[in-house]
Amino acid sequence: MSATQASDSPDNLIAPTPSAYAYPLLIKQLLLNSQSLSAHQEITYRGKLRYTFADLRRRIGQLASALETLGVRHGATVAVMDWDSHRYLESYFAIPMMGATLFTVNVRTSPQQIAYALNDSHAALVLVHAEFLPVLEQIQAELKFVRQVVVLADGHPMTPTPLPVAGEYEALVEPASPDFVFPEFDENTRAALFYTTGTTGDPKGVCYSHRQIVLHALTISTSLCSPRDGQRLHREDVYMPITPMFHVLAWGVPYIAVLLGLRIVLPGRYVPEILLELKKTEKVTFSHCVPTILQMLLDAARRDGHDLSGWKIITGGAALPPGLCRAAVEQGIDVFAGYGMSETGPTVALSQFPPGGAPADQDENVRKRCMTGRPLPMVDLRVVDPDMRDVPRDGATPGEIVLRAPFLTQGYHNQPEASEALWRGGYLHTQDVAVMTPDGYVQIVDRIKDVIKTGGEWVSSIEIEGLIGELPDVLECAVIGVKDDKWGERPMALVVPVEGSSLGVEDVREHLQRHVESKRISRYAVPEANRIAFVDGIPKTSVGKIDKKAIRKLTE
Amino acid sequence: MSATQASDSPDNLIAPTPSAYAYPLLIKQLLLNSQSLSAHQEITYRGKLRYTFADLRRRIGQLASALETLGVRHGATVAVMDWDSHRYLESYFAIPMMGATLFTVNVRTSPQQIAYALNDSHAALVLVHAEFLPVLEQIQAELKFVRQVVVLADGHPMTPTPLPVAGEYEALVEPASPDFVFPEFDENTRAALFYTTGTTGDPKGVCYSHRQIVLHALTISTSLCSPRDGQRLHREDVYMPITPMFHVLAWGVPYIAVLLGLRIVLPGRYVPEILLELKKTEKVTFSHCVPTILQMLLDAARRDGHDLSGWKIITGGAALPPGLCRAAVEQGIDVFAGYGMSETGPTVALSQFPPGGAPADQDENVRKRCMTGRPLPMVDLRVVDPDMRDVPRDGATPGEIVLRAPFLTQGYHNQPEASEALWRGGYLHTQDVAVMTPDGYVQIVDRIKDVIKTGGEWVSSIEIEGLIGELPDVLECAVIGVKDDKWGERPMALVVPVEGSSLGVEDVREHLQRHVESKRISRYAVPEANRIAFVDGIPKTSVGKIDKKAIRKLTE
Structure with a gap:
């Protein structure tokens, strides 16, 4: 043996051979598997229009070709105003895959908030469902950057509008070439943008990169798929979003559905009777929604005699009340809570049962389903005191939930101060005050603004x-x-x-x-x-x- | 509306706020979830030693502290020669988490090949099970860089050796501090290294970065967990590797087992009777092995009257012969083939049934389990002719399997020519010749050296x-x-x-x-x-x- 010092590189970085493909994490890769294995899998819009994953792939290429003709280039921002549709799903892929940014406009906010967000985003093109044309017309004079709109007539005749219409979606997409060559670019390229509707101040823009969207999809699908049974997603589920696609990318689940090649049901505007009819006719098995919508679904189902059994539903956006949870379980729904915010990807915790499965005791069962959740893989979720020390896992000591995860927003769009406040100390501050139980559950008990700081x-x-x-x-x-x-x-x-x-x-x-x-x-x-x-x-x-x-x- | 040009950044990259945590993908993050949720989950070595995930985390810190005392720094290479043990599992985490490289020595290769690899790797420290001391003693004079060895006495008394022994593993680890602060570093840092044993020439070093190992774990866990039932992994499985931990990181599954917080059984040296006994007493439900080992297990089980039902086994390394597959299924094993190479992470395809589940026809059932596989999510698997054009998906036209995936080796260690040949044209060339079926299965038909190129x-x-x-x-x-x-x-x-x-x-x-x-x-x-x-x-x-x-x- 020799005493010669080993000549390891000091940084120990891997130096790829020149021809090696570095594989940036890009949204287009979420299509790879499903295209090869699920080419005949079906996607339906309201049960009225049906097409396959192969059609989806073709239409994504066509949409990109059409958008390029309209001048959309790498770095552009394209706004979408639509209910949940196959066209929205196409835009989830085509726009970021071009290197442009998909701006999902929250159509439930006020016209003034929409005008603010459109201006702040610098979007020059809006894909807009005909139903929302009046909103755009109302704020037209205030819009500083929008130069063109593409109307999603959704099968109806076009109506006259003073807006600068570039064409109707189908009329532009159908004749366009499906052979758009989606380029390679940096995985940190901005893919999606939307605005949070906080209670104070102007809406704040939150954006996600390709890398973050892909890592969210991989992490959440691992979490959702891994329970033995119950509270889980699998390849034979039929997926219908009931959190709008304009809201935090419908919690990222449409990307997971495509990754896994699931049958997808896009319900358009949410009408409880239509959602329940689609649940029945399309055999929907997996959805997510806010508790209020779940309550509406339960009420409508009771009224109309709908069978909800076999439906797995994640709730989020607000705490799942135990009474509502119990009623859902009694109506056959496998419901459980998820936790996250617009800024956090969004999903960072799920209240899936620990190994061992559902507790036999019904009260305990309901209580666990309603907990804020257990942190997901890859998520560094801490509950900390004001000095950033972890609080004991005693289920009693409150602290703020702070986070690190591969898919947290890296700051607000053009809001350096709010961004630094969000990330002070290198952890994302949720402003949610929670306790942590000895078995690893988080339970939110308060918002930080309502917490009293006394004696440390x-x-x-x-x-x-x-x-x-x-x-x-x-x-x-x-x-x-x-x-x-x-x-x-x-x-x-x-x-x-x-x-x-x-x-x-x-x-x-x-x-x-x-x-x-x-x-x-x-x-x-x-x-x-x-x-x-x-x-x-x-x-x-x-x-x-x-x-x-x-x-x-x-x-x- | 204004005609003002939107001022989007030309590259559209997200600029993080200064305090944002960039979240490099590091192996230490695979521990996050399991540590919080599975602190009491059990890990056993041969059923003789048992400890919890909390103990694993503590021992990982202790091992790092001990290695640091021995001079291991960021960029160093630490070789390990052991059978599958809890100590190997500790080294899977502690060594790369320090920023050093884990070199998993294939103890089944010849002493000359081991000497070559140790020299080529520049490893200065070897963690070596006492059983392999004679091998190191035999090649001691040839070793250029090894300065110290740590002996894994595995509960036996130490025996004298002329090798420069720094100490016994347990004696070094147990008194060391568990509070090692694992640093942050670039996700492209080299984490693991091993040598392929090709049929010609010297062994070639293959290395993987932290990012690649994390992305392999996330992608493969999604694939393994997502089937509705059968041929799947879930959180309540009990995992026992039967592909050695020195062989392509046991296909990366130990990392997945920790990520999901599974109960883990480490069987030491593979002895069919012990493996079957552990299967029974530890209630093992998930393993992976080469077909030859599967044959040995079936034979031993038949001989000794072992019940193998409820055991899910992935085979790889060679084609799964239909006769062996049928016998395994008849003995209650849910067996299916996987595909990959040392250079590919390794797993790029699995022969899980398509949605719809297991074919009722037994011949078709066995045939599908034995196919090379269906490509995994995020894996761009093409079957191409010599001009890199995709062959028809007709189940008949042969072509070479070429790959892009987030976890393929970026080149051989210090072998620029072989590295460029591996990656020519930007795709990793497997040299496996295959056909692709219309339903997305790949079936290897030949090795490229045995293929005749004629008339294009x-x-x-x-x-x-x-x-x-x-x-x-x-x-x-x-x-x-x-x-x-x-x-x-x-x-x-x-x-x-x-x-x-x-x-x-x-x-x-x-x-x-x-x-x-x-x-x-x-x-x-x-x-x-x-x-x-x-x-x-x-x-x-x-x-x-x-x-x-x-x-x-x-x-x-």
């Missing part, structure tokens, strides 16, 4: 409200944080007692103290006697929520 | 041999390519007739001509009359295979 700990105002509300003499209650020189903040409770009650301040404190002793809450969570006030009523917002801003003003 | 087409010598062999009067037959000025090459057949046969040249030609008419083979596949020779015998190699090299010399 976080106290959930919603939790304290709930505990005070346990007292039979309490009609309602609001807890806010008030400034405190020593503790930073302290909780203050406004309590509305029931008529004729003799409830006192110490009754409230004693009740909370018992929850301190059972370790449910921190001792910092109990307001001082002078910070519990009995009032006649609590200010509400126009939609009936407790108006904490107004309360804070009152107590200043 | 490829003719499979093995196929022609088989067809000539159909004649009852033919005892055996060999077909080779001979040079031809007009056609490049032409097939030449050597035929050994059965004793007393009156078989003539035109009988052979007429027989082949019928297969031309049924479109089974090309008209170029029929040798001219003067290129069919009746002989007494055919030269064989020492292992009984037709010796085409010797035949070519005879016919020159």
Whole structure:
């Protein structure tokens, strides 16, 4: 043996041979497998139009050829305003595969928000369903960059419009060449853009790269497919989105459906009766939606006698209420919650059962389905205190959910300050306050703006409200944080007692103290006697929520 | 509306905000999910030692601390010589997670090949099971870079050795700190290295980056998990490798098992009786092996009355013979073939049934399980003629399998010419000749060195041999390519007739001509009359295979 030092390269990077293909992760690769194996697999629009994956591939080429004729080049942004359709699915592929950016316009926001987003995005071309032409006409004078629109007449005759119409979608696509050669480019190229509709300020643009969309598809499909049975996706599922394709890319599931070669049902505008009819006639087995839509589906199904069994549904966008979950399970739906935000790809957690499968106890079963979820593979999900230290996994200590994952937005479009705030410290800050259970579930308990920071700990105002509300003499209650020189903040409770009650301040404190002793809450969570006030009523917002801003003003 | 040109960036790349985490794909991320969700999941070595995923994580940190003390730094290469063990699993993570390269030494190759590979790799440190110390001692004088060895005594007392022993594995690891901080680095950093044992020339080093290993794990887990039932992997499977961990990273499946948080059984050295005992006592449900091992397992199980039902096994490394497949299925094994090479990650195709599941017809069922496979998601698998044009998907026209995938080796270690040959034209050339069926299956029919290039087409010598062999009067037959000025090459057949046969040249030609008419083979596949020779015998190699090299010399 020799003492010669090994001549390893200091950076240890692999140097590819010149002819090697580096394989950037591009959306076009999601088509590879399904095209070869599922060429005859069917895609249907509302059960009225049907075509195959081979047709999809052809039409993607044709759409790209048509868009190129209209001047769309690498780096352009093309906006789409449509309900869930095969044409939207074609644009999910053709536009980013050209190197352009697919801008999915949220057609449910106000015309002013749409005008803001179209201007902020610099989109020069809009593919617009005829139904939304009036919206564009209304804001036409405000649009700074839109030069052309392509109308998706959707089988109806074209109507006159003052907008600069480049043509009708089918009239442009059908004669175009299917042999568009999709170029190779950097996997960090922007593929998709949309705007979040926050409660304050202008909408913020969120964008994703090809690499991020591909990694989201691979990671989520691994998570969705890997349970033994139940709460899972498999190759013979029939997929119908019920989260709009304009909303965070329908949670990325259309890309997964194409990757796996699933039969796909695109339901157009969501009408509960049509969704249920498609579920029945197209034998849909896999969907995702917000809890409100699930409630509408259950109601309509009960009314019309629809059988919902065999339907797997992920809910997201809001917590899944246990009552709704129980009703869905009783109607045969295998429902479970997912967690994510516009900024996070979106999916970072799913409340799939742990190995061992569904708990036999029905209450526990429902409780687990409604949890925020368990983090997905490749997702570094931490629940941290204000100093970025992980909170104990005790199911009780609250902290903010912060994230690293291969598919989180790298910042807001043209909003450097908001972007830095989102990513401060190198983790994406969700502003969701959660606890982590010993078995790895995350449960959101609050939004960070409603959390009270006191004595270096976080106290959930919603939790304290709930505990005070346990007292039979309490009609309602609001807890806010008030400034405190020593503790930073302290909780203050406004309590509305029931008529004729003799409830006192110490009754409230004693009740909370018992929850301190059972370790449910921190001792910092109990307001001082002078910070519990009995009032006649609590200010509400126009939609009936407790108006904490107004309360804070009152107590200043 | 304005005619202002939109100011899109010409390259359309996403510019991350400075604090955003770029998320390079690193092996350490495969641990994220399983650590949080499967902390109590069990890993066992031979059923004798058991620990949890939490222990695995701790020991990975300890191993890294111990290796750092021994001088291992980013860019170093650490060789491992072991049977399948928990220690090997620890090294699969700790070594690359440090930024060093894990060199998995094929302990079944000759001492000379091991010496060559150790020198070529520049490994300065070898983790070596005591059983392989004699091999290292034998080649000690030839080793140019190895400075230290760590002995894996595996519970036995250490024996004296002239090798420079740094210590015993457990003695070094157990006292070391578990809190090693694994650094961040470029995802293209070299993570693993091993040597292919080609039939000609020196072994060639194949390496994979962190990015490639992560993308292989995500892609293969999606493929393995997505079938509805059968031929699939799920979270409640119990995994035992029966392709050695020194062989192409055990096909990458240990990484998938950790990613999904599976129970893992590491069987040590492969002894059929022990493997079957572990299958029974540990309730193993998922494995992979070469057909020869499968045959051994079936034989041993029949002999000892073992029940093999509920065992899913992927075979690879050689074609799965239908007779063996049928016997395995009859013994309750859900067996199916996989395809790949050392250079390809390795897995690029699996013979999972298409949607619809297992064919009811048993012959068709077995036939499909034995096909080379259907390409996986993200894998651009083409079957091309010599001019790189795709051959028809007719199940008959042969071509070479060429590949693009996110996890193909980017070249051989320090072999620029072989690397360029591997990647000529931007596709990895497998040298496997295959046909593609209309339903997307690939079936290998030949190796390219045994294919005859004639008239711009490829003719499979093995196929022609088989067809000539159909004649009852033919005892055996060999077909080779001979040079031809007009056609490049032409097939030449050597035929050994059965004793007393009156078989003539035109009988052979007429027989082949019928297969031309049924479109089974090309008209170029029929040798001219003067290129069919009746002989007494055919030269064989020492292992009984037709010796085409010797035949070519005879016919020159």
